[in-house]
Amino acid sequence: MEGGEEQQEPEVGMCANCGFLAKLRCANCRQAFYCKRECQREHWKNGHKDQCQPFQVLESAELGRYMVASRDLKAGDVILKEDPIVVGPKQITEPICLGCYARVDGSYRCQKCNWPMCGPACESSPDHLPECVVGQEIGSPIDIANFDEPNHFYEVIFPLRCLALKKKSPKKYEQLLSLESHYEDRKGTHVHQENQKSIVNFLRNYFFIQEFPIEDIDSSEKSIHTITGITDVNSLELRLKHSEVLGLYPTFAMLEHSCTPNSKHTFNKERQVIVKAAVDIKRGEHISTMYTHVLWGTAARRDHLKHSKYFMCTCFRCSDPTELGTHFSALRCKQCPNGFMLSAAPLDELAAWICTSCNATVTSDEVKEINLKIGEEVEAALAMPSVDSLEKLVQRHGKNLVHPNHFHLFAARHTLLQMYGRDPSSAGEESMKKKEKMCQDFLKVCTALDPGMSRLAPYAGIALYEYHLAVLARARQEPDAKHVDSAALKKDVETAKALLQQCIRVLQDEPEDQPEGQLCQVAQQNLAELRQWEATLSSP
Incomplete structure (x- = not known):
């Protein structure tokens, strides 16, 4: 179904409470029918409260599972509130407490497993239980001598917590395994090889999780790789006061990608994800989020999605060589004074770029080389920014190499306008x-x-x-x-x-x-x- 396609709602249905023919409909989700108000109130108390959402999850061969609005949504309307099924540290992180995720200095260790913690209160955190149980025999791998350095040992925590759901919460484990892992796509890749060394081998050869009963933890190499794939493809970053962690939200994972998303999400203190309509959304329209960086040009966004999410975006922004009229990736033409170079076919990575004025062309490799050079210059300038250096950079490249709105200059201008x-x-x-x-x-x-x-x-x-x-x-x-x-x-x-x-x-x-x-x-x-x-x- 195409986004925005009008859906015909049935005029009558069976009452969700008593089964009689009904015309009343739940105003929020538009899915449940009722024959009278009393049935609606009764059904709300008996479970509809937890299921009532203003969206439907549908499925197609092209998109897999996706969401559409089941009623008209106004900008700001809450679409979804969801608790994470797993929370844990990012793969590479500075030492943090595995209970509350605050920064720690190593002065206190869990009395059972020796992992660095804030204090006794965090030792009993349910989040910390999986690695505490598994690590009690071997202690913490964190070396106090190099404590302040980002530590790759934290990489195993999130996968281990996912695997522990099999016993801890079988329903959540089933939800977890229903998410896309792209296991076959990842086999043989650099990411797969790195995960084999730093996660799979570490969990099996250091923590010996294969010695736990299969009913408790599925410790096969394939299962661990599947979990790491699910994490990489579906997890969200949560910014806390002093650190960043990951969370897995199975319903949120149904949102499809768009480089012009119509929803936005934030997190509350309980680490729930709250999804709201960013703009008005009509009933039947697909609800979308964004899996990549909004301030990257089209080529960079599509390349990131190809190698991290295993699909090529064909959204309206990616299909438009001007990127919605912004010329966010456009280069200056070297052959004429007024032309800009745009991709002849933005959905083709190898397509030539053509001047809008004189039809001169450059190859996609030349475009990549120019972007790489400017990106390095901007990064260096932002490392020690000054008004003079940033002004000169923006003016020089904006006049000679790229459109003034180019995405590399965008970052420099954001810093400059504050200075x-x-x-x-x-x-x-x-x-x-x-x-x-x-x-x-x-x-x-x-x-x-x-x-x-x-x-x-x-x-x-x-x-x-x-x-x-x-x-x-x-x-x-x-x-x-x-x-x-x-x-x-x-x-x-x-x-x-x-x-x-x-x-x-x-x-x-x-x-x-x-x-x-x-x-x-x-x-x-x-x-x-x-x-x-x-x-x-x-x-x-």
Whole structure:
């Protein structure tokens, strides 16, 4: 079924509670019928509460399992709340507590298995139980001499916790194994070989998990590789206050990929994933998320999906050589002054790139070489950023090599727009004008690529906040800045308020313990102060 295709809802059905013919329908999921309100209330108490979702999971040969909206959804509507079936550390991580995932210094160890922990309270965490049981005979492999270095021994924790579900929670283990692992696609690859050494062999030859009963842990090499595949393909990263961990959410995993997703997700303190509509979604439309990086060009996004998720994206953004009119991957033509080079066939990795003005061509390998060179320059410039170096880089490449909106320059501009007015070398009215113009251009690209701010909320939130600072700086310099009667001053104050309000809306779902959530709180405080200043200006 194509996204957006109109579905015909049946007018009648069988009451989900008593089985009689019914016309009433659940307003949230649109799936259950009821003959009367009493039946609806009864069915809600008897299980429909846990099953009522505004989506259906369907299946096709092309997509596998996927979600469609079962009713019209407005931007901001909650689509799904789901608990993880497994949580654990990322493959390579600095030493963290295996109970609460805070950073640890090695001064306290679990009394049973010797893994570094926060203290006695975390020893009894249910999350920690699998590796604690398995590791009691051999202790922790963490070397105190090299404690502060990222440690690959943590790689085994998440797979081990997944395998332990077989005994701990057979239903969750069944859910886990229903997820796609791409086992056959991964065989023989570099990732498969690395997992064999660092996870499979380690679990079998160091932790000896094959000595546990098969009823408790399926310790075969194929099973461990299957689990690592499921983790790599389906897990989500959760940013905590002092670390990042992984979580597996089986229903969330049904969301298909799009480079222009129509849903966004965040996590609450209980580590539930909360999925909301990023834009209005019509009944019958596919619900999508994004599996790759929104700020990569098409070639990089598709290559990442090919090698990590084992499919090639053909979404609207990937199919459009201009990337939704942004020219996010476009290069300057070397043969004429006004042309830009775009892929002749974005879904063909080997296609030539053609000038929009003079029809000159370059090969895809030449494009890769140019992008690699610029990427290295941008990375080096951002390692020790200065206004002068970033300005020169953006101006030079924007005029000679790539479109001003090119994705490599996008990262540099994001840093630069924050530095204007803060760096001592960029103080003054002229820098604030540059800041305002750069924020405007930056936000246009953000809106074109991600209208619902599904993935670009942190970037857009910062740009909106910086934009308000530039407008407010001009307002405070107005000749009549002590009297709101000035039309220019009044306009600037209203603009600054609107930008702060939009910043707050964009960042409102960001966790409070993360920088984006903290910026949202700052924006709320600034908005209140701005309203007070406006009231002062208006007073006689």
